[in-house]
Amino acid sequence: MKIEEEIKQQKFRSPQQKAVINTIYTANWIQGRLQETFKLFNITLQQYNILRILRGQHPNSISATEIKSRMLDKNSDVSRLLDRLLVKKIITKRTCPEDKRAADINLTEEGLELLRSIDKTQQQIDSILLLSEEEAVQLSELLDKCRG
Amino acid sequence: MKIEEEIKQQKFRSPQQKAVINTIYTANWIQGRLQETFKLFNITLQQYNILRILRGQHPNSISATEIKSRMLDKNSDVSRLLDRLLVKKIITKRTCPEDKRAADINLTEEGLELLRSIDKTQQQIDSILLLSEEEAVQLSELLDKCRG
DNA sequence: TAAATATATTTGTTTAAACAAGTATTTTAA
């Protein structure tokens, strides 16, 4: 369905405005699909985002600041997201000995296990977008370009 | 800057996965830019979204359900968003006489005035995306396509 | 027409985003 039907708006000020609205709408749509998957594992999108970053480092630790710089939403409240993951025993946290301001964050064995279970559903996650490889590449190029 | 640099991730499972991540990242990026503008007027993106929809109907009223169906985020909590707009005296709300379950929502004169002020900044809003008209059209087509 | 179902909206709870302000270290620069 075209965006004009999805939000019942026929006129846009410009193709650029329409693309802005479509990008936000589509991101919400994608996140809705992803949420359905992560809900099965009792984690949220933001929590998964952090786990994904931690795994990229594993078994090395990583600081909250570094996690934040790699997140999709640069405003995310990493401090409290980590608190929730700690309660779930998915991560560990300790003061970094070299810099006592910073914290060393690590995945626990339970966290790794969770990620392994999620992996098994990842094929579906990739096929959320009904685009060919070529179209997906083209979409990424346009998105990179529009951020300037 | 390319998405792989923005989030310091070099490898993706597929072009489709990269496009998913890029769409979410770019939507967050756009919303950050929009927020800067709306902050000057002391409203949030979601509140603006509702005002935009109300203006499309003005001077006719519209129900909360109908507003919800037109929003970019289909999960938005319209009931409480309307509460906040009521407190700001930007909208009015009364029980619909034909259907006492529903509410008739209208813009106030103050709400219209606010939208008029915001209008003056809209040229900037449109130029958030650094794309030509043709590229913007192409982006919208790809986004429509990827939702299937 | 009465009971079941559907619709419009509200309310409650947890998670998270946006923003500001605070604390404890570390770095820098006078």
Added chain:
DNA sequence: TTAAAATACTTGTTTAAACAAATATATTTA
């Protein structure tokens, strides 16, 4: 070398998303 600035992180508040449940009214159907 010590005061100022920067950095890493925490905490508090408001707004909002995600989800479930409740209430009131309207519609359908047996």
